[in-house]
Amino acid sequence: MNSIASERIQEPTPVAAIGAGNRMRTYMHYVAQNPDKVRLVAIAEPDAARREAMRRDFGLDGDAVFEGYDSLFASGIRFDAVFIATPGNEHYRPAMMALERGCHVLLEKPIAQNYDECLAVAELAKKNGLTVSVCHVMRHHPMFLKIKELIDSGNYGRIITVSHTEEVGIDRATHSYVRGTLNNERTSNPMLLDKSCHDVDFLLWITGAHCRRISSFGSRLWFRGENAPAGSADRCIVCPLEERCPYSAVDLYRRRKEWTRNFIPGPGQTVDDIVELQLREGRFGRCVYRCDNDVVDNQVVTMQMTDGMIVTLTMNVFTQRDCRTIEIGMTEGQITCNGMTVNARNFRTRRTETYDFSPLARVGFHGGADLALVEEFIDAVRTGSKPVTSIEGALEAHRIIFEAERSRHTGETVSL
Ligand SMILES: NC(=O)c1ccc[n+]([C@@H]2O[C@H](COP(=O)([O-])OP(=O)(O)OC[C@H]3O[C@@H](n4cnc5c(N)ncnc54)[C@H](O)[C@@H]3O)[C@@H](O)[C@H]2O)c1
Missing domain, CATH: 3.40.50.720 (NAD(P)-binding Rossmann-like Domain)
Incomplete structure (x- = not known):
């Protein structure tokens, strides 16, 4: 130098x-x-x-x-x-x-x-x-790094199937994808691109395989006008059914005080003031059946990879938790993740290794991954090293998502 x-x-x-x-x-x-x-x-x-x-x-x-x-x-x-x-x-x-x-x-x-x-x-x-x-x-998160390490160890053979579910969580979904600014493909993006491009990237990364054929199904099945219960109102704050509605904005923002991170108070204002304003007249006080949403509320993507392995990704909005669960079927073992714990079972030894990542939930910053990602980028800028999240790797995941959307709209299986 x-x-x-x-x-x-x-x-x-x-x-x-x-x-x-x-x-x-x-x-x-x-x-x-x-x-x-x-x-x-x-x-x-x-x-x-x-x-x-x-x-x-x-x-x-x-x-x-x-x-x-x-x-x-x-x-x-x-x-x-x-x-x-x-x-x-x-x-x-x-x-x-x-x-x-x-x-x-x-x-x-x-x-x-x-x-x-x-x-x-x-x-x-x-x-x-x-x-x-x-x-x-996800490429910097200790739990997902462990899954990659277990696959790469060679102790479980070759991957035959991967079944990956993104549990979006009902509160996140109603906040961001029904009432919020990510609810519309024209003004934002298809939900698969916005929410699951991490997951597709992760699946390519852990399998080390490329996608050969892809098909996808998905729709906005539930959050639409015709499903509004009889007698419900346009706004939760005046809705006679509010107390028994699982999607109540009054319950989410006023009682539970959740998902208020984006409500940034101006001078002399509190978050509670913004909550009340939103409930009375903002987008976040609207009935979930009467929004301007058009993004899906369920989607499945199935990929056949170059070596024949089958990978499925399910994006499920109707979950209590907000996490990822994974089942990986391999020729000599099985790796599973329930969102907190990774289990690796060897068919021959019948031994199961268990790794508990639940303490990471308290660490913040996506289990420290956010800061690790910035560090890797800054090191790359300063030393010329290549980050694991460099754009070359991310490109294929993005291509798959655009093609999955094409498949969802046309009903056809797309060959890459
Ligand atoms: N990597 C992850 O895990 C992860 C998680 C959540 C969100 N995201 C992504 O991060 C991005 C930002 O999300 P967020 O949650 O921080 O949203 P946010 O709304 O909190 O922040 C976006 C900011 O950009 C500002 N902005 C809008 N137009 C601008 C412009 N032309 N020039 C400069 N600033 C502009 C907005 O005023 C706002 O303050 C999105 O693309 C989202 O998909 C990534």
């Missing part, structure tokens, strides 16, 4: 943040904890309260914060990398702008909203010699 390069690596890497919402605040924990490696130098965020909160936290001057990424990129401020954590329909353009300007990119999923755009991001990164790391956090 020449002396200029070695001096450069001693300095913290200057980064810019595009979007200052939930995910970015999570990633910023790593930045705050590692001032020797990374330094936030600029922010683009249209919401004034969020922008100001992050500016204050990182002691930035007013001229380092912007309402949008166009002005951020035009500012002339020097940064080597950008973190992009904007809504899913605002990833492609800032990613391309960053790559055109020679910046590495930590990019929230999905990469983009169609496969051609995903490819364009990957190709520009390659052409300009830059790293794009897609935030597929």
Whole structure:
């Protein structure tokens, strides 16, 4: 390494943040904890309260914060990398702008909203010699890493089937995918792309196989007008059936005080004030049968892989828990995960190894995976190493999702 390069690596890497919402605040924990490696130098965020909160936290001057990424990129401020954590329909353009300007990119999923755009991001990164790391956090989660390690150990033979269920959880589903901003394909994305691109990426990663044929079924079966019970009202707060409705917004936000993380109070306001406002007139107070949702509430994807292995992914909204369960049938054993514990059973020895990951639920940051992902990205920028979540790996998962959606709409099996 020449002396200029070695001096450069001693300095913290200057980064810019595009979007200052939930995910970015999570990633910023790593930045705050590692001032020797990374330094936030600029922010683009249209919401004034969020922008100001992050500016204050990182002691930035007013001229380092912007309402949008166009002005951020035009500012002339020097940064080597950008973190992009904007809504899913605002990833492609800032990613391309960053790559055109020679910046590495930590990019929230999905990469983009169609496969051609995903490819364009990957190709520009390659052409300009830059790293794009897609935030597929499952690849850094200790429980999923253990599953991969067990498969790769060779102790259980070869995979024949994988049955993977994403239990979305009914509260998350009604909050985000029925009432919330992820409820509509036109203004957001198909639910499979938004919610399960992590899962498809994980399935490709653990199997080490490629998808040959794919079919998918799914629909919006339950959360539609004709299923509204007789006598129900447009808003839970005035609904005579509220007390026995499992999807009541009054119960979720006012009584249980759950899923209120996105209700960011303005000056002089409390979260409870926002809850009451939402219940009276906001999108989150609406009856689940009378929303503008069009995303599915159930979907199954079946993949035949290149070596004949069959992999199924079920996205199930109607679950109490919010977790992933997995059953992997192998020639010499069986690996299962119930969302908290991994069991590996060897057919010949009849021994079962058990790994309990329940303490991780208290760790936060997706069991530490969020911070590990940022660390790996920053190390890649500083040393030229390749992250496990680099865009090359993520591309195939995205392609599969677009093709699964094609299959769901046409009813045909798609060959890749
Ligand atoms: N990797 C994961 O595990 C994971 C988990 C949840 C969400 N996500 C993804 O992260 C992304 C952000 O989700 P979130 O939960 O943080 O949402 P959020 O709504 O909390 O944050 C998004 C922020 O982007 C800002 N924004 C919108 N347009 C912008 C623009 N043009 N320029 C700059 N900022 C803009 C919004 O004002 C908002 O503050 C989404 O793509 C979502 O799919 C990933």
